[in-house]
Amino acid sequence: MASKEQVQLNAPHAPKPRALEAFGILLPTIRLEIMKSRHDWDKHEPKMWSRATGISDHDLVGNIDLQQDLVEVRSGDVSYGTIIFGKLRVGTNDDEEGFVHIREMNAIEVTKV
DSSP, X not given: OOXXXXXXXXXXXXXXXXXXXXXXXXXXXXXXXXXXXXXHHHHHOGGGGXXXXXXXXXXXXXXOOHHHHEEEEEEEEETTEEEEEEEEEEOOSSSSOEEEEEEEEESSOOOOO
């Protein structure tokens, strides 16, 4: 995995159309990975997803709207392609916002987002 010294990331910014497109392609996988993470952590350390207690999987990930919920992105070129980071808003059981952070490394060429 590349270190911060090896990757020149652009500054965090609101998603542009290409970022929305890239995350749109990944959205089914993102939903599955969030549910998998939640179920895995609930077995070993329930506090990790405690702010989502009482929220169904469908309510947690089924209503993700990238236009509204993908709040920040950044990317950079690496030797094997492009790495993309995203900050995605998810539901919580309190009045505060909750977020998951996504890292996608892909060998396909992607325009900077």
